[in-house]
Amino acid sequence: MSTAARPHPAGPSAPGAPAPSHVATDAPRKTPGKTPGKTPGKAALASFLGSTLEYYDFFIYGTAAALVFPALFFPADNPTVGLIAAFATFGVAYVARPLGGMVMGHFGDRLGRRNVLLVTLSLMGLASLGIGFLPTYDSVGLLAPVLLTLGRLLQGFSAGAESAGASTLTLEHSPEGRRGFFTSFVMTGYASGMVLATIVFVPITSLPKADLMAWGWRVPFWCSIVVLAIAYWVRTHLEETPVFEETRESDTRRKLPLGQVLRFQAADVVRVVFMSIFSVMQTIFTVFGLSYATAHGGLDRGAILTINAVTIGLSMAVMPAVAALSDRIGRRPVLLVSMVGCIAALFGYFWALGTGNLVLVFVASFLFMTVLYSGFNGAWPSFFAELFAAPVRYTGMALGNQLGLLVAGFGPMIGGLLMTSGPTGWIPVAVFGSVCALAAIIAVATSRETARTPIDELGEPYLKAVAAKR
Incomplete structure (x- = not known):
């Protein structure tokens, strides 16, 4: 059994103590290449398909929340209240x-x-x-938003474990020196899910309003069963990760991973929380931006959905390339450049929406989502997972990531509350997104670089605590 597989039940090492063998700086480094027992390509495909389903479902819900849910699941006498309530179900x-x-x-x-x-x-x-079969407010009254919220909560429970689990699984199957590249396919699935959602929703939004409200909005939800079947089949043919198999018999497996990660790596959980808050940029762009463009910018909803799909779809090529770059120069430089750039690009995006010029909107969307936000999406799946030691990696990443995403989930609702009247009413929303980005930038700047650390040496605070206890 490798040293990284032993139990990890201890406190920090004594000041000045020599580094334990498993974190020694002169340890032999693994060279890039395929490691026996690892199937990085298959793991990347499985994660890609799982993320495609997750984000397809989230995008169709967000699109429906912006376009049709206010009228279908809430009282129709106050459209503004209905919109905010629909965004609240998105955030819940x-x-x-x-x-x-x-x-x-x-x-x-x-x-x-x-x-x-x-x-x-x-x-x-x-x-x-199930959401695709729900009755509406006109049919069952207040039971309709209750059932919608329950379905959304179940979606959220599942999604809370999906991205962290997929990142952990792919990272542990990846060869040294290419962990960022393979793990980036977790978020390439995000782009795929968005494109699929838009391909399904664009023709639906072209239906006569009566048909859209009666049955058209249900079709995208029903189509999710196709992605589910394909992704499930691929995952049933994937082996468990070698890293987990090596540690299966350790004493740590019989302890509570949550307690262990909070005891030894609480600071890393907090860092992931604040870095994950940066995702508010995504929900402001895809959900609040869609509502703002159609309700206040006078733009055609089909056109905005198409622009979003094209710019996010193009990011499918950018994310793996940026992640491969992070394997060479480090995760932190990639993340910091992306985050700083997105702050400026968000203001440019809302300004472009205000002009009503679709060419400007496309250029601003391309800069924001395809070029800059892809830097974050390409690097964070590997970086977040690499901060934690193997016995607590899934729990640590999932906990930090999902707590941070609470802000992102309610971003559209917060944006609706902050928006003011007039052509510059979007400025408070952009400022809100920028403040979230600054918190994420500080978290990245205070994190340790992990790109070149061998996989059995990741989670240094945890491993040092173990060595001190022995």
């Missing part, structure tokens, strides 16, 4: 995400990554399918 899923991350992360660290990911995949697909 993010309340369930930390719970899903803690519960499923616990089992992922104790029982294995693959089996837990099969459960999360099934929950997400079935919840989305």
